Amino acid sequence: MLFNSVIFITLFLPLALLGWFMLQKLGNPAYAKAFLVGMSFWFYGYYNVYYLWILAASMAANYLLSMLFEKFPGAAMQKFLLFLGTAGNLALLFYFKYFNFFVDNCNFFLHADIRIEKIALPLGISFFTFQQLSFVVDRYRKNAAHYPVLDYAFFVSFFPQLIAGPIVLHQELIPQLRERKRFSAESFYEGASLFILGLAKKVLLADSLAVLVSAEYYNIAMLDTPSAWAVVVWFTMELYFDFSGYSDMARGIGRMFGFFLPENFNAPFRAVSVREFWRRWHMTLTRFLTQYVYYPLGGNRKGRARQCLNMMVVFLLSGLWHGANWTFILWGMMHGVAVVFETLFPKARFRKDWMNRLAVTIFFVLSFSIFWSDSLEMAGLLWQKLFTAGNRGMLPGVCNTLLFPENYVILKLLERKAPGLLNPFFLFCFFLLTVTGVLLLRGDKAEQWIEKKGHTWRGAFVLGTLFFWSYISLSQVSVFLYFNF
Numbered sequence: 001m002l003f004n005s006v007i008f009i010t011l012f013l014p015l016a017l018l019g020w021f022m023l024q025k026l027g028n029p030a031y032a033k034a035f036l037v038g039m040s041f042w043f044y045g046y047y048n049v050y051y052l053w054i055l056a057a058s059m060a061a062n063y064l065l066s067m068l069f070e071k072f073p074g075a076a077m078q079k080f081l082l083f084l085g086t087a088g089n090l091a092l093l094f095y096f097k098y099f100n101f102f103v104d105n106c107n108f109f110l111h112a113d114i115r116i117e118k119i120a121l122p123l124g125i126s127f128f129t130f131q132q133l134s135f136v137v138d139r140y141r142k143n144a145a146h147y148p149v150l151d152y153a154f155f156v157s158f159f160p161q162l163i164a165g166p167i168v169l170h171q172e173l174i175p176q177l178r179e180r181k182r183f184s185a186e187s188f189y190e191g192a193s194l195f196i197l198g199l200a201k202k203v204l205l206a207d208s209l210a211v212l213v214s215a216e217y218y219n220i221a222m223l224d225t226p227s228a229w230a231v232v233v234w235f236t237m238e239l240y241f242d243f244s245g246y247s248d249m250a251r252g253i254g255r256m257f258g259f260f261l262p263e264n265f266n267a268p269f270r271a272v273s274v275r276e277f278w279r280r281w282h283m284t285l286t287r288f289l290t291q292y293v294y295y296p297l298g299g300n301r302k303g304r305a306r307q308c309l310n311m312m313v314v315f316l317l318s319g320l321w322h323g324a325n326w327t328f329i330l331w332g333m334m335h336g337v338a339v340v341f342e343t344l345f346p347k348a349r350f351r352k353d354w355m356n357r358l359a360v361t362i363f364f365v366l367s368f369s370i371f372w373s374d375s376l377e378m379a380g381l382l383w384q385k386l387f388t389a390g391n392r393g394m395l396p397g398v399c400n401t402l403l404f405p406e407n408y409v410i411l412k413l414l415e416r417k418a419p420g421l422l423n424p425f426f427l428f429c430f431f432l433l434t435v436t437g438v439l440l441l442r443g444d445k446a447e448q449w450i451e452k453k454g455h456t457w458r459g460a461f462v463l464g465t466l467f468f469w470s471y472i473s474l475s476q477v478s479v480f481l482y483f484n485f
Helices: 006-023 030-045 050-071 075-110 125-140 149-157 170-178 185-215 225-256 274-280 283-294 304-322 326-344 353-372 376-388 395-399 405-417 419-442 446-454 457-472
Strands: none
Touching: 006 030, 030 050, 030 149, 050 075, 050 125, 050 149, 075 125, 125 149, 125 170, 125 283, 149 170, 185 225, 185 395, 185 419, 185 446, 185 457, 225 353, 225 376, 225 395, 225 419, 274 283, 274 326, 274 353, 283 304, 304 326, 326 353, 326 376, 353 376, 395 419, 405 419, 446 457
């Protein structure tokens, strides 16, 4: 089920909230927890019921491991259970996400002819696998208790963060279950406000930017340099507004239920270095890779050379986590090299912060052009267009794809009365969306805006307008980009 769908907003969410708070009034909190676990399973299984078995089996296996950690405290057995839990979780992820990629590369490099069916990628498997893997490691480290089964099921399946994060750690969510949740008008309003701003990011911005990006995905060979840059800049903005919009909605829904979920984005395009960017972009993934990969490898405690190697391993894994394709591996390595360079040459930067921000932004736009590409050949062609294709006047033609319900009436009037103004109008739409996106990238975070303006009459009017506009646009509903990862 999608957050940006009519059934979620008009049926699922109100029903889940009503049931949750009504059941909180009963003497036993287990009823409310069980209800929300059941609703989360409905949310997850709505897309494909088959995936429920994968989620349930993963949860059961990891909970069984937690029980075994409790039962066998010996050091040797604890290490074996850690190995079993790590291998089991990674094997599940490897089979569904990487096995086809592995077979394809075996066929290519070994000149083999292995044929297998295409394995469908279950929604959210990268997220709930990493979430449970962190729990297994923390059980081994004695940093996690053996929780009641209902609390553990709630921790993994809580629907706001189930499919596309943020990657929540057990100590962030399970302790919040200990106190009975009572309806709070203030918390509900803040959560609803955050949800609305995330919904607007997704529906009004990301989906609008996707119109041009999707139209040119298979048309790269026809692009010139200005239109190629337009496409990759718009994809970068689309990805940010899509994923940060989902994170805002997830955290807003959590707040409505009385839970605080971790922040996932902190104005990443204000970063003055690649390292800082990753402290601001997909923060919970960065945290996971830092705590459960970088530090165990030695972090920066074993010399500069080992530190650089550890950072390269982390970014290689980050690339692989995003997808089974050489483009993601190259994308991860590109970021690893950049962070290593910053580590080895900390003074190699501009004197002005705005120049560093611009350089970091250009680097990320270029790297996300590889991220967007379906193959290394496609990425190479796109880079060729970015730097050597010249200006053949393709940008107005690319902008002609910007057909929205919002500009339908104006377009029809121009077609009848002034067809010569159509191209200038499409260019105006292009620049309007570009400037809007850039200003929002540089502006306040959603929660900062709510704190400053969300509790005023003008802020409430803006939120109501954005919700109404987004809701009537749901007929053009699209999935979130990070559902693919």
